Amino acid sequence: MEKQNYKKNTEFGSVIFTDSDRYSDRKRVIEKQKKTALIEKDSKKVINSLRNELSELKNLVRELLEQ
Numbered sequence: 001m002e003k004q005n006y007k008k009n010t011e012f013g014s015v016i017f018t019d020s021d022r023y024s025d026r027k028r029v030i031e032k033q034k035k036t037a038l039i040e041k042d043s044k045k046v047i048n049s050l051r052n053e054l055s056e057l058k059n060l061v062r063e064l065l066e067q
Contacts, residue, residue: 005019017023 005017005022007016007018008014009016015026017026
């Protein structure tokens, strides 16, 4: 069984690492999670932007056809 290299502070919910390698591993995981969240958020923005452009183009086509 692997030795636990961190302690959980129950009062604040923080994790206190006693092994610097584990701390750096955790930092990498947190950075990866942040990047993944940003990518998802940006992709949603792009989709919404494309939807708005498409609806604007539809309106322009309707106006041209009515003339």
